[in-house]
Structure formats: structure tokens, C-alpha cells
Amino acid sequence: MEKIVPIFYSLSKSMQSIHKSSCDNISTVQSTIIYELSLLSKPSMQMVADAVGMDITTFSRQIRTLEKKELVARTPFEGDRRIHILSLTEKGRQVVNSINEIIAAKMKSAFATMNDFERETVLRSLQALDGKLQESKGKEKG
Known part of the structure; x- marks a missing residue:
């Protein structure tokens, strides 16, 4: 980490x-x-x-x-x-x-410099990270 x-x-x-x-x-x-x-x-x-x-x-x-x-x-x-x-x-x-x-x-x-697998992996990972960050932001407010 x-x-x-x-x-x-x-x-x-x-x-x-x-x-x-x-x-x-x-x-x-x-x-x-x-x-x-x-x-x-x-x-x-x-x-x-x-x-x-x-x-x-x-x-x-x-x-x-x-x-x-x-x-x-x-x-x-x-x-x-x-x-x-x-x-x-x-x-x-x-x-x-x-x-x-x-x-x-x-x-x-x-x-464009990434192959399809890398592109999909990065996009899915960023979406997952964004979801987790949004969840933690909601918990901080609550």
C-alpha cells in the first residue's frame, strides 16, 4: 500500500x-x-x-x-x-x-496505447475504485 x-x-x-x-x-x-x-x-x-x-x-x-x-x-x-x-x-x-x-x-x-484486455481491466478497476470511494464518502457523512 x-x-x-x-x-x-x-x-x-x-x-x-x-x-x-x-x-x-x-x-x-x-x-x-x-x-x-x-x-x-x-x-x-x-x-x-x-x-x-x-x-x-x-x-x-x-x-x-x-x-x-x-x-x-x-x-x-x-x-x-x-x-x-x-x-x-x-x-x-x-x-x-x-x-x-x-x-x-x-x-x-x-x-489507445493499451490492448483491449488492459483497457477493460483499467476501466473496470477505476469503476470499482470510484464505487468504493463513493461508499466511503457516504459513510463519512452519515
């Missing part, structure tokens, strides 16, 4: 580098926010803030910036005007799709 820490940091830096180079005119934090928004249906600000692991004050500043860039729209919830529902604008959906396509192409390039 002593090898895991260097692998963790190396993989983290590599993924962050891919993410950063895929984002044009927005930060990786903002990219993560709009990606999460693309997955959720009519989420509240608090729901998305929780999904990206951000406190609501910092998250609100990021949403204001994304609104100014016309990527996100904020609408008061009909039942409680204190709650705001977030949605992607058409421009926001285009940005998410563009970033996802760039990331997919870069990952495809990295996987």
Missing part, C-alpha cells in the same frame, strides 16, 4: 491537467459545477453545492460568475422564494458538451 500515495497524487495531477486543458474561459471548478448541473433535473443551489462538495457561500459566488457568462440560470422556487433552482442555458449545455468531448478524446488517446 506504500505505492498508493504516489499513484494517487500522480493520477490526480494528470486528471487535473486534462480537465484544466479542456476548459476554455472557465475554471475547472466551474466546469465541475456545470457538469453536475447537466446530470440533475431542476436541482436547488444547495443540492448542486453538496454534489460538488462546496460550501454554499463559495458556491453562490461561482454561480454568479456562471450567470454573468450566461452559462447558468437561477430561478426562484415557486413553493419557497428563498430556494433557487439552477439550470444550464443553451450556451451552458454547449460548453459542457465541448468540455466532455475534449476530455473523452484525451482519455481515448491515453487508452
